[in-house]
Amino acid sequence: MIPKRGLLFLESHDLWIFKHVAELKSVSKAAEKLGYVQPNVSQRIKSLEDELGVRLFIRNNRGVTLTDEGLVLLEYTNQIIQLMDEAKSVVKPKKWRESLTLGASQTISAVRIPQLFSSFFKEHKNIDVKVRTHDTQKLQEMLSYGELDGIFAYGTFNSSQFESVYSYFEKIVLISPKKIKFEKQYEQTLIVNSNPNCIYRNKTLGLSKENKFLDSTIMEFDSLESILQAVHDGLGISIIPADVAKSRKETQSIQYKELSETIKIDFIIKRKKQHPKSLTKFIRFLALQ
Incomplete structure (x- = not known):
């Protein structure tokens, strides 16, 4: 667990940088994606580690991997960014729209998902949806890191970490x-x-x-x-x-x-107390299908 060291002043932008490094597993790739020079990203991560008093990443030849403390911070970072996005969409909905990022394999996303979205958008035109395609194993990894709000997948999954809220054959x-x-x-x-x-x-x-x-x-x-x-x-x-x-x-x-x-397809989400409002709306929509 992250130790308490008095009052912390975590900046949202530092958390945003941390999130990119964690998801890309590379400081250089995060710097390239964000349009920063690599030393700046490294310094922001070091400052974050100094402020928290823990190591967030383990450096290796291939890039970086999260420590146990880093995994905890990533979980909270995703929640903070989620709440910030929701706050902006509520305060000024015309400028800041709700977002929903889902994952599926190429085959699953070919027909069924576009059909679902076609009906979903009729009721929720203010939600921007992104669909990331990958194999099931990678999608579950992305879901666990908070890169995705939910995934359409087949086969077994870690029931202690994920739960199925909708399925079809x-x-x-x-x-x-x-x-x-x-x-x-x-x-x-x-x-x-x-x-x-x-x-x-x-x-x-x-x-x-x-x-x-x-x-x-x-x-x-x-x-x-x-x-x-x-x-x-x-x-x-x-x-x-x-x-x-x-x-x-x-x-x-x-x-x-x-x-x-037939093949059973599940819509899987991460087990946690609070989900983005856009995901909650999508789950309610699926329950009526």
């Missing part, structure tokens, strides 16, 4: 070039995401194993659009969300086969 489909019959798909290349933890990648590989596909090669891509294009060009087969497939039915060269299995 996503249908999945097998997509393949129309010129190839399913019975002959054992000869096809498997088109998958390059992230080894991608659930759609694992479903595609699992389908190959279950059906005893022979001599199947694997072709990896970093984006959903590249996977769709690869199948469109006749390179192989893949498994994707049904909503994504339906939104691209105009692609005449792809055939779709809906599978019986």
Whole structure:
């Protein structure tokens, strides 16, 4: 815990700099993003450490990592910045708008999330929403550091740190070039995401194993659009969300086969007593869906 050393005069700007260094895990990257010279950022961090009487970061060859005291301060920093943003939006809403930053994988964010936001914005036009895309593991890390207000994700999560406040089930489909019959798909290349933890990648590989596909090669891509294009060009087969497939039915060269299995998607937030008002509004909105 951070020790009490009399009256502290923490400046919000110093906390803002600290937050950037903590999230980027680098003084130089934080300086570049903020438009400062690196010595200035280093000095502000040192002054903050001197004032608190603790080390906030451990320096290493790759950058910096937070100490236990630094993690505590980051938690409070996120709350302070959140309250400041809310205060500005209440005092002068025309100038300072509420914000909501969410995370999701590329596949999840392709169709379902835009549909949700379309309905959400009809009721809350004064909230600016940002969506960050990454793999589930990275999104959970960003959520724990306070970089995100909530994430749409699948699979297990740390229930002592996070909680699911909304969930839905996503249908999945097998997509393949129309010129190839399913019975002959054992000869096809498997088109998958390059992230080894991608659930759609694992479903595609699992389908190959279950059906005893022979001599199947694997072709990896970093984006959903590249996977769709690869199948469109006749390179192989893949498994994707049904909503994504339906939104691209105009692609005449792809055939779709809906599978019986579904995938559970959770909207996960950090366990804490107080959440941003914009997040509370979004959670209430999801409860009505």
